[in-house]
Amino acid sequence: MTTVERSSPLGAAPGPSEPLLAFDGVGKTFPDGTVALDGIDLRVAPGEFVTVVGPSGCGKSTLLRIASGLDAATEGSVAVAARKIGYVFQDPTLLPWRTVQANVELLAELEGLPRAERRRLAREALELVGLSEFVGNLPHTLSGGMRMRVSLARSLTMQPEAFLFDEPFGALDEITRQRLNDELLALFATNRFAGLFVTHSVSEACFLSTRVVVLSGRPGRVLASFDVPFEYPRPPELRYSEAFGHIAGAVSARLREGSS
Amino acid sequence: MRANLQSSTVQRDGEPDARRERAAVSPGRRQRSVRRLLGLWLPPLAVLAVVLGIWYAVSYLLLSPDRRFLVPPPHAVVQVGFLTRDNLVELLGGLWLTTRVALVGLAIAVAIGMSLAILMRQARWIERSAYPYAVILQTIPILALVPLFGFWFGFGTFSRVLVCVLIALFPIIANTLFGLQSVDPRQHDLFTLHGAGRLRRLWKLELPSALPAIFTGLRISAGLSVIGAIVGDFFFKQGDPGIGVLIDLYRARLQSEQLFAAVILSSLLGVVVFWCFGYLSRRVVGRWHESGRDPTAP
16 A cells, blocks of 8 residues: 555554545546646545545545545546445435335446345334434425435445535534534444535534545645544534534634635 | 315325314314305306396396397297207217317327327437427418328218317327426436336336326317317218217207207317316326425326
8 A cells, every 4th residue: 555645744643444435636627628636645544534624615525526436536546445335425316206114225226236125124223313203204205304314324235435515414404414423423323324514614524524624625635634533433512512613723724724 | 176186185194184084073163164165166156146236137137029030038048959859969969979089180190190209209300300290280380281191081970079189280190209308317217227128218218107197188189179079070971970060060950059059068078088088187187296285186
């Protein structure tokens, strides 16, 4: 494994195991000439939860699309060691004609798993996100936060080793957002999947992740990488501690420099 | 209609709610619901009364008795057209025939139209080469072509059905294609990530997403198909007479009461067909799509 060069002095030594996701000098230029990403080096090892923060339009979502294989990089290389990758989109992207249960079963259905198996996986996932009572509901009868939970449950059914999150809670109100952050952390603390989480909220980034990567404005370049030293599980009150404030302040400052 | 909606919500909410609902019906509430029903039905009934009044006025005040056959009074139309057994049998027989032609034509148009739209969705080049002709089909006056069909395909049922198919085809193609194309790209991404092939994508994502649009097309096409069947009757008179044939016949024989009765029945057919597809749409997609709950729809 090549050594990871980090532009920040806070960067720690690379993790002990092979990365599940590895970006090497990844660049993306769209056919119209827009350069979305430039020279991105990024690694996500097992058990790591990496958050990418950056100003809007800096190519954060493109990064995830490339990681998932939906888009191809125009420069550099991407190595994906995870067998299964979960992708949680900005919107819940639920099928409105399917019940919660049927929506959560969708991925297993597309992967061709037998009915009994899909049903069991869906029940378990819905249990994890606390929506067991709503299996028969249609999406339009649920609140935004609940819909996002269904979307999360849908990804959980595939038991992915790595999760990609594309600003999944961006459209929610602050309280719901914090609650879902807490729930996601609890899931991460027990399941220890690797995560690559894109957001523009610094506090969300620091609260969730083991490492925060700051991207510059377009074209997106890695400006800095900060390790977040807090142990899991993290209590909700952590957000108001002094140590948390220090890290969030440092990330914010770097973000501001990068986008000005 | 609103009462209808309410009762279905109560059912969905389950028995305990329904019981509470029933217990809560006080005299005051009943009075209010009567008033609401009146509010719902009174205005259109008032308009109907005005129309009937004008109709009578034209029959009795405007027309002299020897010209009254031009606009026979409503009760004469009902008397001769609907209450005389033989006439009614003839009218309903014709109506049924025309309905059948319209429905067969519509069914064929749906089959062809949806298949074409699905095909066009599979490849850009198919859409690019076929869609302009679909648009041309819509812009040329089909009714101007109708006499030609007689030359080519005879003056019987086949030609009548053909008119219906051609006139009903475009809204089905256009709406199905629009529905298939307006799937959320994120949902396509989701299906791509999990290796869904064309057929799975079509069956589990595109067609269900397109259903509301397809029903919109279906409702438009159903009305057009009825028009096509009646116009077809005017030109193709072989075999048992449809309602259009009867209209033409009554006109020629100056049987104006029956003519009016036939025109009213044809109009009713159009209304019923429109209503049926609205109902069907509400049953199928109303559960999850707001178009099915459109309050202006029947």
